[in-house]
Amino acid sequence: MQLTDLEKLCGAAGVGNCREAAETAAQLLRPLVDTVDIRPDGSVTGYRRCGRPDAPVLLLEAHIDEVGFVVTNTDPAGFLKVDACGHADERVLEAQPVLVYTEDGPRPGVFCSTPPHLRKDGDPRPALADRGIDAGLHPGEQVPAGTFAGFAPHFETYNGQVCAKALDDRSGVYAVLCALEQTLGRPCAWDIAVLFASGEELGCRGAAPAAFAAAPQAAIAVDVSFAYVPGSQAHACGRMGGGVMVGVSPCLDKRLSDDMIWLARQKNIPYQCEVMGESTGTDADRITLTRGGVPCALLSIPLKYMHTPVEKTAVCDIQAVADLMAAYIEEGEMPV
Amino acid sequence: MMQTLRELCALDGPSGREEAVRAYILKRLADSKVPMQVRVDAMGNVLAEVTGRRRATRRVLFAAHMDEVALMVTGITEDGYLRFTTVGGIAPDVLYGQRVRLGDIPGVIGGKAIHQCTPAEREKIPEELLIDVGAADAQQAAAWVSPGDTAVFAQPPASLNKELWRARAIDDRAGCALLLHLLAEQPEYDLLAAFTVQEEVGLRGAGCAAYTLQPDIAVALDATTAADTAGVPEDKQVCRVGAGPVVSFMDRRTLYDGALYTYIRRLAQQNGLPSQTKERIAGGNDAGAMQGAGPGARVAAVSLPCRYIHSPCCAVSSRDMADTLALLRLMANRLPAEKNV
Numbered sequence: 001m002q003l004t005d006l007e008k009l010c011g012a013a014g015v016g017n018c019r020e021a022a023e024t025a026a027q028l029l030r031p032l033v034d035t036v037d038i039r040p041d042g043s044v045t046g047y048r049r050c051g052r053p054d055a056p057v058l059l060l061e062a063h064i065d066e067v068g069f070v071v072t073n074t075d076p077a078g079f080l081k082v083d084a085c086g087h088a089d090e091r092v093l094e095a096q097p098v099l100v101y102t103e104d105g106p107r108p109g110v111f112c113s114t115p116p117h118l119r120k121d122g123d124p125r126p127a128l129a130d131r132g133i134d135a136g137l138h139p140g141e142q143v144p145a146g147t148f149a150g151f152a153p154h155f156e157t158y159n160g161q162v163c164a165k166a167l168d169d170r171s172g173v174y175a176v177l178c179a180l181e182q183t184l185g186r187p188c189a190w191d192i193a194v195l196f197a198s199g200e201e202l203g204c205r206g207a208a209p210a211a212f213a214a215a216p217q218a219a220i221a222v223d224v225s226f227a228y229v230p231g232s233q234a235h236a237c238g239r240m241g242g243g244v245m246v247g248v249s250p251c252l253d254k255r256l257s258d259d260m261i262w263l264a265r266q267k268n269i270p271y272q273c274e275v276m277g278e279s280t281g282t283d284a285d286r287i288t289l290t291r292g293g294v295p296c297a298l299l300s301i302p303l304k305y306m307h308t309p310v311e312k313t314a315v316c317d318i319q320a321v322a323d324l325m326a327a328y329i330e331e332g333e334m335p336v
Numbered sequence: 337m338m339q340t341l342r343e344l345c346a347l348d349g350p351s352g353r354e355e356a357v358r359a360y361i362l363k364r365l366a367d368s369k370v371p372m373q374v375r376v377d378a379m380g381n382v383l384a385e386v387t388g389r390r391r392a393t394r395r396v397l398f399a400a401h402m403d404e405v406a407l408m409v410t411g412i413t414e415d416g417y418l419r420f421t422t423v424g425g426i427a428p429d430v431l432y433g434q435r436v437r438l439g440d441i442p443g444v445i446g447g448k449a450i451h452q453c454t455p456a457e458r459e460k461i462p463e464e465l466l467i468d469v470g471a472a473d474a475q476q477a478a479a480w481v482s483p484g485d486t487a488v489f490a491q492p493p494a495s496l497n498k499e500l501w502r503a504r505a506i507d508d509r510a511g512c513a514l515l516l517h518l519l520a521e522q523p524e525y526d527l528l529a530a531f532t533v534q535e536e537v538g539l540r541g542a543g544c545a546a547y548t549l550q551p552d553i554a555v556a557l558d559a560t561t562a563a564d565t566a567g568v569p570e571d572k573q574v575c576r577v578g579a580g581p582v583v584s585f586m587d588r589r590t591l592y593d594g595a596l597y598t599y600i601r602r603l604a605q606q607n608g609l610p611s612q613t614k615e616r617i618a619g620g621n622d623a624g625a626m627q628g629a630g631p632g633a634r635v636a637a638v639s640l641p642c643r644y645i646h647s648p649c650c651a652v653s654s655r656d657m658a659d660t661l662a663l664l665r666l667m668a669n670r671l672p673a674e675k676n677v
Binding site: 075077079081087089090091092093094095096097108109110112113114115116117118119125130131132133134135136137138152154156158159160161163226229230231232233236237241281304305306307308309310312 | 413415417425426427429430432433434435441442444445446447448449450451452458459460461462464466468469470471472476491492494495496497500502561563564565566567568574616618619643644645646647648649651
């Protein structure tokens with residue numbers, strides 16, 4: 001895996017029913033596992049056999065979808081009216097460039113904005129329903145309702161950091177791919193099931209049915225979490241560049257969390273603890289409740305500016321997640 | 337002409353930092369076969385005196401500004417984030433969640449994740465916005481960036497349809513492109529041209545340019561606020577993209593010469609060119625400074641209708657560009673010897 005693969009993943013469309021991100025991930029996954037499928041709901045699944053009969057199944061999961069918008073109608077002047085598809089930070093929408101994923105391919109657009117010359121300080125922010133996307137449609141032209149739109153792709157690296165849309169959770173997908181690559185051909189006591197789940201941003205919808213099908217004995221979910229930025233509380237955030245955030249929560253398996261921390265120390269993998277007093281708000285919450293219950297760990301990548309077009313992560317943190325997952329694949333034991 | 341506009345919009349030119357745009361314009365003028373005298377004044381304005389095929393009976397100046405709205409670094413926080421001020425009018429909510437560039441250094445402007453905001457915080461952007469250039473701490477940031485450095489929007493341009501094109505800095509590289517193409521062929525009469533500095537921080541360059549060039553008539557070429565966008569009722573749209581050049585009768589800085597205004601509108605009409613006016617007294621341009629410079633000048637403004645002005649995604653129409661150039665050419669070939677206005 002190279003950063004250009006992360007660029008491909010982030011650049012692909014994963015809003016709503018858009019399948020480009022899933023297809024991109026499936027393509028990158030194929031050389032690393034025995035079988036790959038895309039489920040009807042858009043989740044990507046893969047399976048790698050270790051060769052041992054009755055080997056326990058370890059599920060590695062990250063979500064493939066991203067926040068965005070869905071066209072509800074086109075106004076008579078040709079502006080697209082949209083509703084939310086996931087919870088994008090709507091404070092960023094003024095003059096924000098977007099792509100509208102039409103049947104004929106992606107079409108550039110921009111969220112309408114009133115210039116400063118024509119407004120007063122304190123004018124209220126328009127509701128999403130009162131906004132529109134200017135995609136250059138002429139009056140009377142339409143884009144079909146149900147067409148998805150997302151933040152315009154871009155990808156910058158600087159000083160060991162990556163800035164792109166949809167790093168939530170393509171950086172997690174990329175970390176899973178890196179861990180699979182690092183362990184390719186290595187001895188392993190697990191069969192490995194891979195899941196890049198759809199629908200997380202709409203309420204963790206895709207993980208449950210796919211995890212049911214995989215029937216794992218243990219799972220590691222990878223998502224992003226909050227990195228400290230000015231204005232936030234340092235104690236409520238991870239530190240960007242501070243390593244993998246190991247989740248600790250009553251809803252996660254304590255033995256697995258402890259194993260992760262122990263392994264990180266053994267292998268000198270930089271880590272930080274993310275303590276949550278309740279559920280985690282990630283697919284891990286659903287995976288733990290699969291069938292009769294699945295012990296699950298959550299590894300998070302500290303991320304700035306979540307759900308905006310300018311999400312940022314540190315490459316070293318993604319690597320730390322991959323390293324810890326790879327270590328667990330090779331050395332981890334069934335929690336008993 | 338759209339190629340010229342693309343090239344101009346790719347250049348960084350915050351107010352007072354117009355060097356790259358000026359170098360491009362000077363090169364284009366030097367390569368021109370049209371006889372002209374070009375100089376750069378103490379402000380950095382590019383002044384051109386163009387020799388036409390015939391002598392003019394009065395001095396007519398066309399002016400476009402080279403600068404763009406931008407950000408300027410004012411300091412560095414302990415965490416290594418950049419404090420900044422806006423250079424020209426940019427709404428803070430346009431900055432939130434956008435990418436900027438300080439030379440080659442990419443930066444972003446954001447804040448606490450929406451998930452961590454209180455209900456009240458979710459409704460507004462943070463009081464103090466900062467640029468994140470990815471520095472580990474203040475020391476690293478200081479090695480890369482100094483107070484006074486400027487940042488411009490980093491979003492690349494895109495075509496919205498066959499005619500509509502979006503980019504940053506169209507205000508006023510569109511005027512610069514129009515003026516370069518107006519000067520690309522020898523005009524009927526002698527003509528004056530100015531590519532001005534510091535328009536966005538108070539029309540500061542154009543007054544000095546007009547003082548030096550002493551025009552009888554000065555015409556500002558600019559981009560202006562088209563609000564023909566989603567949900568804006570017709571009476572509040574100000575002007576419309578695709579409806580041709582915008583000829584102003586009044587804005588916040590200028591009460592335009594009435595006879596000139598009528599003449600230009602009629603000139604367009606008589607030659608089958610679309611034109612429109614600005615239906616709201618808002619904004620201002622270099623005409624305001626040129627009107628009062630030296631002994632004063634009669635002024636007009638011919639502007640390109642532009643959506644989402646002062647944002648990373650200004651949008652203009654290539655058809656409007658062509659129609660505006662056609663109108664300017666008519667004006668340039670007549671005004672210097674016109675007896676009826």
